[in-house]
Amino acid sequence: MNHVPALFGFDLLSPSMLGWLAAAIAPLLIHLWSRRRYQEAPWAAMRYLLAAMKAARRRTRFEQWLLLLVRTAIIATVVLAAAEPYLELGTVPFVPGVRTHRLLVIDGSYSMGFRPGETSRFEAAKELAARIVDESDQGDGFSLVLMADPARAVVDEPSLDPADFIAELQALRLAHTGADLAGAAACVERLLANTARRNPKLARQEVYLLSDLGRVSWDPQRLGQKAAEQIQRSFAKITQMAPLTLIDLGQDDAGNLAVTSAAAAQTFAVRGRNIEIRGELRNFSRSPASARVQLLADGHRAAEETVNLDPGGQAAVSFSHRFETPGNHVLEIAAPGDRLEIDNHRWIALAVRPAVRVLCVNGQPSGPKGSATDYLATALAPAGDGMSAAGIQPEVVAESALVETDLGRYDCVFLVNVAQFTRGEGLVLDNYLKSGGGVVFFLGDRVLPEQYNQILGGMAPGAFDILPARLQPAPVEKRQMLNPLEYRHPIVEVFRGQERAGLLATPVEKHFPLEVPAESASQVVLALDDGTPLVVERPVHRGRVILVGTSADTAWTPMPLLPSYVPIIQEILAYAVAQRQQRRNVLVGESIGAVLTRFQGNGLITIKTPDGRSETAPLDAAGGVAGWNFASTDPSGIYMAFHGGDAETPEIFAVNVDPKESDLAKLSETELRRGVLADVPFQLHGDGHRLATQHAGVTTRSGGLAKPLLYLLLGLLLLETYLARRFGHHAP
């Protein structure tokens, strides 16, 4: 139920001034005092004076009381005006006469883009904010905070020019993020304190917060107890410095249908091969919904599907599409048509390759059981024609070629039974990881564990911290079965419920025990029966490293001969190369970027944003690679990065909104007063959207009673003058 603002309210800004009402008895005291202080004079015409007193006694008394009443009322009126009374008539209070700093906080989360009518909540908030400014007095100052994520002060120093401020307000853009209530509260606290310190002439401060009061941002349960307590403390401090007025722009019955996820099922896409695109939709309204879901490939409709959703329900959609040309492509799942447009689309940036090139560095070109990479290469491209059906193209080189090879041409590097690494090789791998590549280590009897730990485990000075785990000094020879650890890791998740794939029946006869450092980002993918980690992975720089504690051939495990080998290798590859794809698909506010091994141009990357702006990001070159980073990923949509001018094919990045904000459920006033604003004095004006869209009577300048009181005072003074003259209390 909407909060209905009180039709009439009366309050005082300086109630302490009412103490001066005692001064209202001053005229009476003066009257009594003056009767005690008199002059004496002889008088001859006394009989006429006595007669006059007798005749005029009643009238004189009435006149004296009337004058006393008027004079008392004059003082009372002055005192009341000094107490700064104000009325509220369903809108915000105003206090004329005092220079005021009005700090406007506008919720910039994308749920404010919801359109209950012709205008969105955000436009309504701007309209109301502009009216607050319009109706303020000359000399008042204004600050503006956008409560997006992160919250930021758009106008931090109080602006004394309403026209400039309104121009700034009109230029304000809805963020495609959630709302950082804690950040906004901290920002407001800081601005109020700064203004009190630097602008003492702005004797009074007021805070207006215009928000849809969405549960996502305001509900203590979603915020977490600690954050909610922090917010409550901030608002308590704020209200010690300035009265807080909340204007609710939310609607209880606001429904919304959102595309909550979109992703390619494969972590890499190859020219001419189908890729599966999976999406998810959610109905956030209380009534069933139906939507036509489209797949757009490079802006062209590629497929369409109708889905029906129950109230609060979810639905999955799946499309298949193939790109015939390599390069950067864009896929979009769209379900347009509801009142919140922002979350009706999700984009996928996809780099379609001619093939997935995998470099297999063979540390054991020949041995009793053949080359160490034979099984691996076969598992990567089972068809035997050098390229798998999935488009994987393995290439085997000797370990000596590692330094000379341009790793930038490969999507993933498998290092198989490589005995040791020089610092130069370590640098090559480190740079490769910086560029987002995937590195997979298979061990074997040639491996020198101490040397691995020194050069790649970061134990030697100036070495590289690449390995997700440390190798124990000696391999353990003990036959054990694999423990999938409840298939928690994405690499083995595919085996869940696929017992016949034989993962559990895969023995490992010899392995290097792996020690996972505490508090590292490493995750154990597979373990052995005794719990010893066998496969460990962790993200390194922009890429990912997977360390397998056993051999890639049959020297230490018969796995290559078992059915589980090919899928596990394929999954390891997919997971290792997924990082590059993931870097292309981020949420609003997350940074996009890339590491370039070859680059031209002026050291600046030009980025074209979805709203048509052109931004630049500097290239940061170090150690033979150059990286760039761009953090201003708001709004959502497709970002294109040009490394060397417009003629070049741009890198494409998809930036999508966090679907949490799609839930438009709002907090009630009671919940608000029990939640983050518990024990915080504030005024809540409900149905702010109606306030903004109705043009008559809603923002009537209602507040200040000082001016009417001054008129009353003027009237009383004129009345006193007239009465005093009329009653003969003035000189003729």
Added chain:
Amino acid sequence: MEPSRKYLQPEVLARLEGLPLRARLIVEGYVSGVHRSPFHGFSIEFAEHREYAPGDDLRYVDWKVFGRTDKFYLKQYEEETNLVCNLLLDTSQSMLYQGPASPMSKLEYAKCVAAALGYLVLHQQDSVGLATFDSEVRGLARPSSNPSQLNQVLHLLEEAAAEHKTDTGPIFHALAERFRKRGIVIVLSDLFDDVSSMLTGLKHFRHRRHEVVLFHILDPAELDFPFRQVTMFEGLEQLPKVLVDPPALRKAYLREFHDYLRQLKQGCRMHHIDYVAMRTDQTFDVALSSYLASRRGWLRT
């Protein structure tokens, strides 16, 4: 303004001591301002001639008749005796009042007027008398045209002190009985008394065929009531003290006072009494002019 006329100003005269001097200065100041001398030639009306006898005053020889007849004839006038002017001076306590803006009290002012009139009357060869009174007759100088009469009148005026309340009605009756010879009765008073009683007394004078001139002497403060501060007024003539907020009561007071004045003037008109209002900040020539006008009226009757 001629230097001598400045003595018609009360504030100038107030700086001078002695009634004889004041009286002379007032009259001389007044005379210097009129074209026709008030002292000679118009106070006695011609009746017939009689033959000169030794010892007769040569001033009255008709020289035109001598020129025609070579005989000395004296001009014979209708009345040999001069006009009798009785001055009645109120010396009650209320006459002591002197307002904040007044140069002198009402009594002082009245004494100046009386002295000047006495001086003028005697210089016109007329008789002048003086009675001072409050609730009783306190001093009396019978009318006489003897030049020494002026000293007596002035002495009586200087001796007059205001100590008692007034009671005009009985006093006027008593004096009307005393003034047997027809003349002019000039009353100098603030007349703060019962109007009807006062008028009855004055009517008695009229009944005796006296010409009555009432010089109503008032202080400007009594007419304007200009006080601003809360004041404890102490009533003269045994009236009580009252604490008054003057601005609040001014209108009512003025209404009462003007009612009283209206009654008084109306009564005077009814009984053919010349009423002359005088403020103590007013020049003295008003009094003398009024007297002379009354004298002319008296002579015509």
